[in-house]
Amino acid sequence: MARTGVETSLTELAARIAAAADRARGSGRFVLGIAGPPGAGKSTLARGVRDELNIHAGARIAEVAPMDGFHLTNDRLREAGKLARKGEPDTFDIAGYLATLRRVRETAPGQQVPWPTYSRELHEPVPGGVVFDQHTIVVTEGNYLLLDTGEWAAVRPLLDQSWYLDVPRPIIEKRLVRRHIRGGRTAADAKTKVEHSDLSNARLVERTRFTADLVLRKSGRGYRID
Template sequence: MLVDDAVALVPSIPGRRALLGLVGAPAAGKSTLARRLVAGVNERLGADTAAYVPMDGFHLSNAQLDRLGLRDRKGAPETFDVDGYVQLLRRLRSERERPVYAPDFDRRLDEPVAAGLVVPAGTGLVVTEGNYLADDGPGWGHVRDLLDELWYVDAPRRLRERRLLRRHVRGGRTESEARAFITASERPNALRVERGRAHCTRIVVPGQPDENGTWEV
Protein backbone atom coordinates (compact mmCIF):
# COMPACT_ATOMS: atom_id res chain seq x y z
CA MET A 1 0.00 0.00 0.00
CA LEU A 2 1.11 3.56 -0.65
CA VAL A 3 0.84 4.51 3.02
CA ASP A 4 3.36 1.78 3.88
CA ASP A 5 5.85 3.36 1.49
CA ALA A 6 5.20 6.82 2.90
CA VAL A 7 5.69 5.53 6.45
CA ALA A 8 9.03 4.02 5.38
CA LEU A 9 10.21 7.50 4.38
CA VAL A 10 9.78 8.91 7.88
CA PRO A 11 13.38 9.27 9.09
CA SER A 12 14.64 7.83 12.35
CA ILE A 13 17.66 10.16 12.46
CA PRO A 14 17.05 13.13 14.81
CA GLY A 15 17.05 16.48 13.05
CA ARG A 16 16.29 15.09 9.60
CA ARG A 17 13.01 15.61 7.76
CA ALA A 18 12.02 13.70 4.61
CA LEU A 19 10.21 15.25 1.63
CA LEU A 20 7.93 13.27 -0.67
CA GLY A 21 6.83 14.96 -3.89
CA LEU A 22 3.76 14.14 -5.96
CA VAL A 23 3.67 15.46 -9.51
CA GLY A 24 1.07 15.11 -12.23
CA ALA A 25 -1.10 16.94 -14.70
CA PRO A 26 -3.80 19.35 -13.48
CA ALA A 27 -6.66 17.50 -11.72
CA ALA A 28 -4.84 14.15 -11.70
CA GLY A 29 -5.71 13.75 -8.01
CA LYS A 30 -2.44 14.88 -6.44
CA SER A 31 -3.93 16.83 -3.54
CA THR A 32 -6.42 14.05 -2.73
CA LEU A 33 -3.63 11.50 -2.61
CA ALA A 34 -1.33 13.80 -0.62
CA ARG A 35 -3.96 14.39 2.07
CA ARG A 36 -4.74 10.70 2.34
CA LEU A 37 -1.06 9.79 2.65
CA VAL A 38 -0.59 12.37 5.41
CA ALA A 39 -3.69 11.12 7.23
CA GLY A 40 -2.51 7.52 6.90
CA VAL A 41 0.98 8.24 8.22
CA ASN A 42 -0.41 10.23 11.15
CA GLU A 43 -2.85 7.45 11.99
CA ARG A 44 0.03 4.94 12.09
CA LEU A 45 2.73 7.02 13.76
CA GLY A 46 0.91 9.76 15.64
CA ALA A 47 -0.45 13.25 15.02
CA ASP A 48 1.82 15.71 13.18
CA THR A 49 4.27 13.02 12.07
CA ALA A 50 3.44 14.06 8.49
CA ALA A 51 2.27 17.37 7.02
CA TYR A 52 0.93 18.54 3.66
CA VAL A 53 2.41 21.55 1.86
CA PRO A 54 1.20 22.09 -1.74
CA MET A 55 3.11 24.03 -4.37
CA ASP A 56 -0.05 26.00 -5.19
CA GLY A 57 0.66 28.48 -2.39
CA PHE A 58 3.36 29.86 -4.68
CA HIS A 59 0.98 30.96 -7.42
CA LEU A 60 1.68 34.59 -8.27
CA SER A 61 -1.16 36.82 -7.15
CA ASN A 62 -3.71 37.91 -9.73
CA ALA A 63 -2.36 41.45 -9.43
CA GLN A 64 1.12 40.26 -10.37
CA LEU A 65 -0.24 38.14 -13.22
CA ASP A 66 -2.08 41.19 -14.56
CA ARG A 67 1.09 43.27 -14.29
CA LEU A 68 3.04 40.62 -16.23
CA GLY A 69 0.29 39.99 -18.77
CA LEU A 70 0.04 36.34 -17.69
CA ARG A 71 -3.50 36.15 -16.30
CA ASP A 72 -4.68 33.93 -19.17
CA ARG A 73 -1.72 31.60 -18.55
CA LYS A 74 -2.41 31.10 -14.84
CA GLY A 75 -1.13 27.67 -13.88
CA ALA A 76 1.80 27.66 -16.32
CA PRO A 77 5.34 27.33 -14.86
CA GLU A 78 6.09 31.02 -15.28
CA THR A 79 3.08 31.95 -13.11
CA PHE A 80 4.64 30.49 -9.95
CA ASP A 81 7.33 31.81 -7.62
CA VAL A 82 9.62 28.81 -8.09
CA ASP A 83 12.49 30.42 -6.15
CA GLY A 84 10.25 30.96 -3.14
CA TYR A 85 9.08 27.36 -3.31
CA VAL A 86 12.66 26.05 -3.47
CA GLN A 87 13.64 28.15 -0.47
CA LEU A 88 10.70 26.74 1.50
CA LEU A 89 11.72 23.17 0.65
CA ARG A 90 15.26 23.87 1.82
CA ARG A 91 13.96 25.25 5.07
CA LEU A 92 11.62 22.30 5.56
CA ARG A 93 14.54 19.89 5.20
CA SER A 94 16.74 21.68 7.70
CA GLU A 95 14.45 23.41 10.22
CA ARG A 96 13.29 21.05 12.97
CA GLU A 97 13.55 23.30 16.01
CA ARG A 98 10.73 25.70 15.16
CA PRO A 99 7.44 25.54 13.25
CA VAL A 100 7.64 26.41 9.55
CA TYR A 101 4.82 28.49 8.07
CA ALA A 102 3.93 28.07 4.40
CA PRO A 103 1.51 29.75 2.00
CA ASP A 104 -1.70 28.01 0.95
CA PHE A 105 -4.02 28.59 -2.03
CA ASP A 106 -7.69 29.50 -1.68
CA ARG A 107 -9.66 28.25 -4.69
CA ARG A 108 -12.67 30.39 -3.75
CA LEU A 109 -10.55 33.54 -3.89
CA ASP A 110 -8.33 32.09 -6.64
CA GLU A 111 -5.41 33.61 -4.73
CA PRO A 112 -2.47 32.46 -2.54
CA VAL A 113 -2.82 33.00 1.21
CA ALA A 114 0.31 33.82 3.21
CA ALA A 115 1.15 31.56 6.18
CA GLY A 116 -2.02 29.55 5.65
CA LEU A 117 -0.24 26.32 6.63
CA VAL A 118 2.12 25.30 9.42
CA VAL A 119 4.55 22.38 9.68
CA PRO A 120 5.17 21.64 13.39
CA ALA A 121 8.76 21.32 14.59
CA GLY A 122 8.44 17.59 15.23
CA THR A 123 7.09 16.65 11.80
CA GLY A 124 9.25 13.99 10.15
CA LEU A 125 7.68 13.83 6.67
CA VAL A 126 6.32 16.56 4.42
CA VAL A 127 4.23 15.60 1.41
CA THR A 128 4.27 18.29 -1.25
CA GLU A 129 2.55 18.25 -4.62
CA GLY A 130 2.25 20.29 -7.78
CA ASN A 131 2.34 20.26 -11.55
CA TYR A 132 6.00 21.08 -12.13
CA LEU A 133 8.04 19.21 -9.53
CA ALA A 134 9.70 17.21 -12.34
CA ASP A 135 10.06 20.13 -14.77
CA ASP A 136 13.35 21.08 -16.44
CA GLY A 137 12.57 24.79 -16.74
CA PRO A 138 14.57 27.54 -14.99
CA GLY A 139 14.59 26.97 -11.24
CA TRP A 140 12.47 23.82 -11.26
CA GLY A 141 15.38 21.39 -11.40
CA HIS A 142 16.33 22.44 -7.86
CA VAL A 143 13.02 21.03 -6.63
CA ARG A 144 13.96 17.46 -7.56
CA ASP A 145 17.28 17.80 -5.75
CA LEU A 146 15.45 18.47 -2.48
CA LEU A 147 12.99 15.56 -2.62
CA ASP A 148 13.68 12.11 -1.19
CA GLU A 149 11.21 10.59 -3.63
CA LEU A 150 9.09 11.95 -6.48
CA TRP A 151 5.95 10.04 -7.52
CA TYR A 152 4.12 10.69 -10.78
CA VAL A 153 0.34 10.63 -10.33
CA ASP A 154 -1.32 9.44 -13.53
CA ALA A 155 -4.98 9.74 -14.53
CA PRO A 156 -6.83 9.61 -17.88
CA ARG A 157 -7.13 12.90 -19.72
CA ARG A 158 -10.92 12.64 -20.07
CA LEU A 159 -11.35 12.24 -16.32
CA ARG A 160 -8.94 15.09 -15.55
CA GLU A 161 -10.68 17.48 -17.91
CA ARG A 162 -14.11 16.68 -16.47
CA ARG A 163 -12.74 17.55 -13.04
CA LEU A 164 -11.18 20.75 -14.41
CA LEU A 165 -14.43 21.81 -16.05
CA ARG A 166 -16.30 21.39 -12.77
CA ARG A 167 -13.53 23.18 -10.84
CA HIS A 168 -13.51 26.23 -13.11
CA VAL A 169 -17.30 26.51 -13.25
CA ARG A 170 -17.42 26.39 -9.46
CA GLY A 171 -14.74 29.08 -9.46
CA GLY A 172 -16.99 31.47 -11.38
CA ARG A 173 -16.31 30.83 -15.08
CA THR A 174 -19.11 30.03 -17.48
CA GLU A 175 -18.96 26.57 -19.04
CA SER A 176 -17.78 28.01 -22.36
CA GLU A 177 -15.10 30.09 -20.61
CA ALA A 178 -13.97 27.04 -18.66
CA ARG A 179 -13.70 24.90 -21.79
CA ALA A 180 -11.74 27.61 -23.57
CA PHE A 181 -9.32 27.93 -20.63
CA ILE A 182 -8.82 24.15 -20.50
CA THR A 183 -8.00 24.08 -24.21
CA ALA A 184 -5.74 27.13 -24.19
CA SER A 185 -3.93 26.62 -20.87
CA GLU A 186 -4.63 23.45 -18.91
CA ARG A 187 -4.09 21.05 -21.82
CA PRO A 188 -0.69 22.50 -22.87
CA ASN A 189 0.36 22.54 -19.20
CA ALA A 190 -0.58 18.86 -18.89
CA LEU A 191 1.54 17.97 -21.92
CA ARG A 192 4.49 19.76 -20.36
CA VAL A 193 3.98 17.96 -17.04
CA GLU A 194 3.94 14.59 -18.79
CA ARG A 195 7.44 15.21 -20.15
CA GLY A 196 8.78 15.00 -16.60
CA ARG A 197 7.69 11.40 -15.99
CA ALA A 198 11.21 10.11 -16.64
CA HIS A 199 12.50 12.08 -13.63
CA CYS A 200 10.11 10.36 -11.21
CA THR A 201 10.97 7.47 -8.92
CA ARG A 202 7.52 5.89 -9.21
CA ILE A 203 4.34 6.00 -11.31
CA VAL A 204 1.12 5.88 -9.27
CA VAL A 205 -2.15 5.04 -11.02
CA PRO A 206 -5.49 5.29 -9.16
CA GLY A 207 -7.62 2.18 -9.13
CA GLN A 208 -11.15 2.63 -10.49
CA PRO A 209 -11.06 6.45 -10.43
CA ASP A 210 -14.34 8.31 -10.14
CA GLU A 211 -15.23 11.98 -10.55
CA ASN A 212 -13.83 12.86 -7.13
CA GLY A 213 -10.76 10.63 -7.25
CA THR A 214 -10.66 7.21 -5.59
CA TRP A 215 -7.37 6.10 -4.07
CA GLU A 216 -6.42 2.81 -2.54
CA VAL A 217 -3.73 3.95 -0.09
Protein backbone atom coordinates in the same frame (compact mmCIF):
# COMPACT_ATOMS: atom_id res chain seq x y z
CA MET B 1 -1.78 -6.45 -24.12
CA ALA B 2 -3.18 -4.72 -21.07
CA ARG B 3 -0.55 -3.25 -18.82
CA THR B 4 -0.44 -5.04 -15.53
CA GLY B 5 0.43 -3.28 -12.32
CA VAL B 6 0.62 -3.89 -8.64
CA GLU B 7 -2.47 -2.82 -6.72
CA THR B 8 -1.77 -0.88 -3.58
CA SER B 9 -3.67 1.09 -0.97
CA LEU B 10 -3.22 4.47 0.61
CA THR B 11 -2.20 2.63 3.80
CA GLU B 12 0.55 0.73 1.99
CA LEU B 13 1.73 3.85 0.19
CA ALA B 14 1.95 5.74 3.47
CA ALA B 15 3.81 2.81 5.06
CA ARG B 16 6.42 3.05 2.29
CA ILE B 17 6.99 6.68 3.13
CA ALA B 18 7.10 6.06 6.88
CA ALA B 19 9.77 3.36 6.30
CA ALA B 20 11.79 5.54 3.92
CA ALA B 21 11.64 8.46 6.35
CA ASP B 22 12.83 6.18 9.17
CA ARG B 23 15.76 4.96 7.07
CA ALA B 24 16.67 8.50 6.08
CA ARG B 25 16.36 9.87 9.60
CA GLY B 26 18.66 12.89 9.73
CA SER B 27 18.42 16.24 11.39
CA GLY B 28 15.87 17.70 8.97
CA ARG B 29 12.52 16.61 7.53
CA PHE B 30 11.81 13.94 4.89
CA VAL B 31 10.24 15.25 1.67
CA LEU B 32 7.84 13.31 -0.56
CA GLY B 33 7.03 15.08 -3.84
CA ILE B 34 3.83 14.25 -5.74
CA ALA B 35 3.74 15.51 -9.33
CA GLY B 36 1.24 15.04 -12.13
CA PRO B 37 -0.91 16.98 -14.58
CA PRO B 38 -3.56 19.50 -13.48
CA GLY B 39 -6.62 17.80 -12.03
CA ALA B 40 -4.87 14.43 -11.60
CA GLY B 41 -5.84 14.19 -7.95
CA LYS B 42 -2.47 15.18 -6.46
CA SER B 43 -3.93 17.27 -3.63
CA THR B 44 -6.38 14.49 -2.79
CA LEU B 45 -3.59 11.87 -2.75
CA ALA B 46 -1.30 14.13 -0.70
CA ARG B 47 -4.00 14.66 1.95
CA GLY B 48 -4.74 10.93 1.96
CA VAL B 49 -1.09 10.02 2.55
CA ARG B 50 -0.77 12.68 5.23
CA ASP B 51 -3.85 11.44 7.05
CA GLU B 52 -2.71 7.80 6.88
CA LEU B 53 0.73 8.71 8.21
CA ASN B 54 -0.76 10.71 11.07
CA ILE B 55 -3.34 8.07 11.97
CA HIS B 56 -0.75 5.31 11.97
CA ALA B 57 1.72 7.34 14.06
CA GLY B 58 -0.98 8.58 16.43
CA ALA B 59 0.58 12.03 16.11
CA ARG B 60 0.80 14.81 13.55
CA ILE B 61 4.04 13.74 11.85
CA ALA B 62 3.11 14.73 8.28
CA GLU B 63 1.69 17.80 6.59
CA VAL B 64 1.02 18.88 3.01
CA ALA B 65 3.12 21.64 1.43
CA PRO B 66 1.27 22.65 -1.76
CA MET B 67 3.24 24.13 -4.66
CA ASP B 68 0.00 26.04 -5.38
CA GLY B 69 0.68 28.19 -2.31
CA PHE B 70 3.35 29.86 -4.43
CA HIS B 71 0.98 31.08 -7.14
CA LEU B 72 1.86 34.73 -7.78
CA THR B 73 -0.93 37.00 -6.56
CA ASN B 74 -3.47 38.19 -9.13
CA ASP B 75 -2.10 41.73 -8.77
CA ARG B 76 1.42 40.58 -9.58
CA LEU B 77 0.17 38.52 -12.53
CA ARG B 78 -1.88 41.44 -13.86
CA GLU B 79 1.14 43.78 -13.64
CA ALA B 80 3.25 41.24 -15.50
CA GLY B 81 0.55 40.68 -18.15
CA LYS B 82 0.33 37.01 -17.18
CA LEU B 83 -3.09 36.82 -15.55
CA ALA B 84 -4.67 34.96 -18.47
CA ARG B 85 -1.89 32.39 -18.29
CA LYS B 86 -2.26 31.73 -14.56
CA GLY B 87 -1.15 28.18 -13.78
CA GLU B 88 1.68 28.03 -16.32
CA PRO B 89 5.21 27.35 -15.03
CA ASP B 90 6.26 31.03 -14.99
CA THR B 91 3.24 32.22 -12.99
CA PHE B 92 4.63 30.91 -9.69
CA ASP B 93 7.12 32.32 -7.22
CA ILE B 94 9.61 29.54 -7.93
CA ALA B 95 12.40 31.11 -5.89
CA GLY B 96 10.04 31.34 -2.90
CA TYR B 97 8.95 27.74 -3.33
CA LEU B 98 12.56 26.52 -3.51
CA ALA B 99 13.69 28.58 -0.53
CA THR B 100 10.79 27.46 1.65
CA LEU B 101 11.13 23.82 0.61
CA ARG B 102 14.84 23.94 1.41
CA ARG B 103 14.08 25.54 4.76
CA VAL B 104 11.41 23.05 5.79
CA ARG B 105 13.66 20.17 4.67
CA GLU B 106 16.76 21.40 6.45
CA THR B 107 15.33 22.62 9.73
CA ALA B 108 14.75 20.23 12.61
CA PRO B 109 11.23 19.22 13.64
CA GLY B 110 10.14 21.65 16.34
CA GLN B 111 11.34 24.66 14.36
CA GLN B 112 8.32 26.37 12.88
CA VAL B 113 8.19 26.97 9.14
CA PRO B 114 5.06 28.69 7.76
CA TRP B 115 3.94 27.51 4.31
CA PRO B 116 1.41 29.29 2.08
CA THR B 117 -1.67 27.48 0.84
CA TYR B 118 -3.97 28.43 -2.04
CA SER B 119 -7.60 29.40 -1.71
CA ARG B 120 -9.85 28.19 -4.52
CA GLU B 121 -12.54 30.52 -3.17
CA LEU B 122 -10.41 33.68 -3.21
CA HIS B 123 -8.26 32.50 -6.13
CA GLU B 124 -5.23 33.79 -4.20
CA PRO B 125 -2.40 32.35 -2.11
CA VAL B 126 -2.86 32.41 1.67
CA PRO B 127 0.39 33.29 3.48
CA GLY B 128 1.16 30.92 6.36
CA GLY B 129 -1.87 28.77 5.50
CA VAL B 130 -0.13 25.89 7.21
CA VAL B 131 2.76 25.80 9.68
CA PHE B 132 5.31 22.99 9.94
CA ASP B 133 6.24 22.37 13.53
CA GLN B 134 6.88 18.92 15.03
CA HIS B 135 6.25 17.31 11.64
CA THR B 136 8.97 15.02 10.33
CA ILE B 137 7.46 14.39 6.88
CA VAL B 138 6.61 16.99 4.23
CA VAL B 139 4.27 16.00 1.38
CA THR B 140 4.79 18.61 -1.31
CA GLU B 141 2.55 18.38 -4.37
CA GLY B 142 2.14 20.23 -7.63
CA ASN B 143 2.35 20.10 -11.39
CA TYR B 144 5.91 21.13 -11.99
CA LEU B 145 8.00 19.38 -9.32
CA LEU B 146 9.75 17.11 -11.82
CA LEU B 147 10.42 19.57 -14.66
CA ASP B 148 14.06 19.40 -15.68
CA THR B 149 14.27 22.82 -17.26
CA GLY B 150 14.82 26.34 -15.90
CA GLU B 151 14.42 27.15 -12.23
CA TRP B 152 12.02 24.24 -11.63
CA ALA B 153 14.92 21.81 -12.21
CA ALA B 154 16.23 22.71 -8.74
CA VAL B 155 13.22 21.05 -7.06
CA ARG B 156 14.06 17.42 -7.87
CA PRO B 157 17.23 17.25 -5.70
CA LEU B 158 15.15 18.44 -2.72
CA LEU B 159 12.75 15.48 -2.97
CA ASP B 160 13.72 12.41 -0.95
CA GLN B 161 11.13 10.45 -2.89
CA SER B 162 8.98 11.37 -5.90
CA TRP B 163 5.67 10.02 -7.16
CA TYR B 164 3.87 10.80 -10.40
CA LEU B 165 0.11 10.53 -10.42
CA ASP B 166 -1.08 9.52 -13.87
CA VAL B 167 -4.61 9.87 -15.15
CA PRO B 168 -6.24 9.49 -18.58
CA ARG B 169 -6.64 12.78 -20.47
CA PRO B 170 -10.45 12.60 -20.91
CA ILE B 171 -10.89 12.29 -17.15
CA ILE B 172 -8.69 15.31 -16.49
CA GLU B 173 -10.58 17.36 -19.07
CA LYS B 174 -13.94 16.61 -17.49
CA ARG B 175 -12.71 17.31 -13.96
CA LEU B 176 -11.08 20.60 -14.91
CA VAL B 177 -14.09 21.92 -16.80
CA ARG B 178 -16.31 21.05 -13.83
CA ARG B 179 -13.95 22.75 -11.41
CA HIS B 180 -13.63 25.96 -13.46
CA ILE B 181 -17.42 26.16 -13.57
CA ARG B 182 -17.56 25.69 -9.80
CA GLY B 183 -14.94 28.46 -9.56
CA GLY B 184 -17.30 30.87 -11.33
CA ARG B 185 -16.57 30.52 -15.07
CA THR B 186 -19.22 29.97 -17.72
CA ALA B 187 -19.21 26.56 -19.44
CA ALA B 188 -17.71 28.11 -22.59
CA ASP B 189 -15.01 29.94 -20.61
CA ALA B 190 -14.19 26.79 -18.70
CA LYS B 191 -13.74 24.79 -21.91
CA THR B 192 -11.50 27.47 -23.42
CA LYS B 193 -9.32 27.62 -20.30
CA VAL B 194 -8.93 23.84 -20.29
CA GLU B 195 -8.16 23.59 -24.01
CA HIS B 196 -5.78 26.52 -24.24
CA SER B 197 -4.05 26.47 -20.91
CA ASP B 198 -4.56 23.42 -18.70
CA LEU B 199 -3.98 20.84 -21.41
CA SER B 200 -0.77 22.44 -22.63
CA ASN B 201 0.44 22.44 -19.01
CA ALA B 202 -0.60 18.78 -18.84
CA ARG B 203 1.49 17.92 -21.89
CA LEU B 204 4.52 19.60 -20.34
CA VAL B 205 4.06 17.69 -17.10
CA GLU B 206 3.46 14.34 -18.83
CA ARG B 207 7.01 14.44 -20.14
CA THR B 208 8.30 14.22 -16.55
CA ARG B 209 6.44 10.97 -15.76
CA PHE B 210 9.43 8.73 -16.38
CA THR B 211 11.68 10.51 -13.91
CA ALA B 212 9.54 9.68 -10.87
CA ASP B 213 10.49 6.97 -8.38
CA LEU B 214 6.93 5.63 -8.54
CA VAL B 215 4.11 6.10 -11.07
CA LEU B 216 0.60 5.69 -9.66
CA ARG B 217 -2.86 5.47 -11.14
CA LYS B 218 -6.13 5.46 -9.30
CA SER B 219 -7.63 1.99 -9.40
CA GLY B 220 -10.86 1.04 -7.67
CA ARG B 221 -10.59 2.05 -4.04
CA GLY B 222 -6.81 2.20 -4.15
CA TYR B 223 -3.97 2.93 -6.56
CA ARG B 224 -2.00 0.87 -9.05
CA ILE B 225 1.76 1.09 -9.33
CA ASP B 226 2.68 1.24 -13.03
